[in-house]
Amino acid sequence: MKVRDVAEAAGCSIGSVYNEFGDFDGLILTVNRETVQALTERLKAVPADDPLRQLHGLADAYLGFATEHANLLRSLFEHRMEDDRPFPEDILAMVMDAFALMHAPLVRLLPDRDPGDVAVLSRMMFSAVHGIISLGLEERMVAVPPEQLRERLAQFVDTHLAGLGVTRSA
Amino acid sequence: MKVRDVAEAAGCSIGSVYNEFGDFDGLILTVNRETVQALTERLKAVPADDPLRQLHGLADAYLGFATEHANLLRSLFEHRMEDDRPFPEDILAMVMDAFALMHAPLVRLLPDRDPGDVAVLSRMMFSAVHGIISLGLEERMVAVPPEQLRERLAQFVDTHLAGLGVTRSA
DNA sequence: GATTCTTCTTGAACAATGTTCATTTTCGTA
DNA sequence: TACGAAAATGAACATTGTTCAAGAAGAATC
Numbered sequence: 001m002k003v004r005d006v007a008e009a010a011g012c013s014i015g016s017v018y019n020e021f022g023d024f025d026g027l028i029l030t031v032n033r034e035t036v037q038a039l040t041e042r043l044k045a046v047p048a049d050d051p052l053r054q055l056h057g058l059a060d061a062y063l064g065f066a067t068e069h070a071n072l073l074r075s076l077f078e079h080r081m082e083d084d085r086p087f088p089e090d091i092l093a094m095v096m097d098a099f100a101l102m103h104a105p106l107v108r109l110l111p112d113r114d115p116g117d118v119a120v121l122s123r124m125m126f127s128a129v130h131g132i133i134s135l136g137l138e139e140r141m142v143a144v145p146p147e148q149l150r151e152r153l154a155q156f157v158d159t160h161l162a163g164l165g166v167t168r169s170a
Numbered sequence: 171m172k173v174r175d176v177a178e179a180a181g182c183s184i185g186s187v188y189n190e191f192g193d194f195d196g197l198i199l200t201v202n203r204e205t206v207q208a209l210t211e212r213l214k215a216v217p218a219d220d221p222l223r224q225l226h227g228l229a230d231a232y233l234g235f236a237t238e239h240a241n242l243l244r245s246l247f248e249h250r251m252e253d254d255r256p257f258p259e260d261i262l263a264m265v266m267d268a269f270a271l272m273h274a275p276l277v278r279l280l281p282d283r284d285p286g287d288v289a290v291l292s293r294m295m296f297s298a299v300h301g302i303i304s305l306g307l308e309e310r311m312v313a314v315p316p317e318q319l320r321e322r323l324a325q326f327v328d329t330h331l332a333g334l335g336v337t338r339s340a
Numbered sequence: 341g342a343t344t345c346t347t348c349t350t351g352a353a354c355a356a357t358g359t360t361c362a363t364t365t366t367c368g369t370a
Numbered sequence: 371t372a373c374g375a376a377a378a379t380g381a382a383c384a385t386t387g388t389t390c391a392a393g394a395a396g397a398a399t400c
């Protein structure tokens with residue numbers, strides 16, 4: 001993304017882009033905010049009736065979003081602020097909220113576990129899913145073949161849940 | 171990293187940097203090659219006597235490397251080639267080889283499983299570890315609190331192995 | 341409607357950085 | 371020493387983020 005391209009696409013001058021977004025970081029962060037919102041919206045649309053199905057749905061929804069908007073997700077996770085400025089708190093909070101969406105179904109599946117523990121478990125599980133997807137979707141690094149990704153991801157979730165003591169029939 | 175800084179640090183001219191590395195991509199890729207080699211060396215130093223301990227050791231070694239060389243790993247995984255040039259095959263192969271290091275111990279722990287399946291499982295497991303670590307070490311996105319990362323990572327490996335049917339005493 | 345003040349918009353100019361290439365230096369060889 | 375090949379140089383260029391004085395547009399007052 002280039003400031004000049006944005007200006008041309010918006011039909012205004014370069015200066016107006018700066019009036020609107022402040023600087024390049026501001027431009028990127030505006031895009032990233034929309035990305036998190038769109039992602040969250042998509043994740044929240046996953047049915048919450050059955051917790052196990054919900055977990056699979058969340059992983060699958062994340063995979064779908066990552067497939068369709070690979071570059072947006074990269075911008076969200078890989079962008080570094082200029083001049084070591086701190087990353088905006090609101091975006092951090094939104095991302096953490098999105099990653100915490102696995103918490104509710106996990107609590108239902110693991111009612112006896114310490115809630116604080118489940119909170120970490122859910123974010124860790126989402127981080128793992130994120131890692132599998134982000135590396136799996138890289139054209140270059142085929143850690144997991146893309147055509148298998150959907151199936152393998154479901155397998156991963158099942159395996160991990162089994163390790164946590166969740167029986168498949170629950 | 172800037173070409174001018176490299177030239178100054180090397181005590182030569184800007185042009186000499188270009189004679190040596192071709193272009194900026196060449197410079198980055200040279201660094202990335204050394205990064206993969208250093209990472210692989212470290213991972214291969216993990217004792218292979220006990221497969222379960224080896225898996226924990228690999229995860230822990232990756233965490234250690236990521237902690238000490240966060241920016242090098244980011245460069246390796248996040249760098250995009252200019253002008254849509256293809257990513258060098260040799261680096262791809264080296265990264266895949268590093269990620270495949272979980273294969274041998276997993277085969278020992280899962281002797282009855284289809285080898286091709288275990289190959290994917292091992293890369294998937296490493297991708298998951300990568301995701302947990304890379305997000306956990308981001309100052310900004312504390313998916314998993316850094317001070318807990320080591321312990322949580324071991325817990326993750328254990329949980330996943332349990333899900334795969336590996337008994338803890340094996 | 342004219343004048344003045346405020347606000348917004350503009351794009352030329354600047355700074356930083358990757359890149360090129362004619363020139364210069366270095367060095368081996370006759 | 372003289373010549374030619376190879377290497378090194380850094381000034382100049384292209385791209386891109388950034389600034390800001392000047393101008394345009396609008397609001398307010400008389």
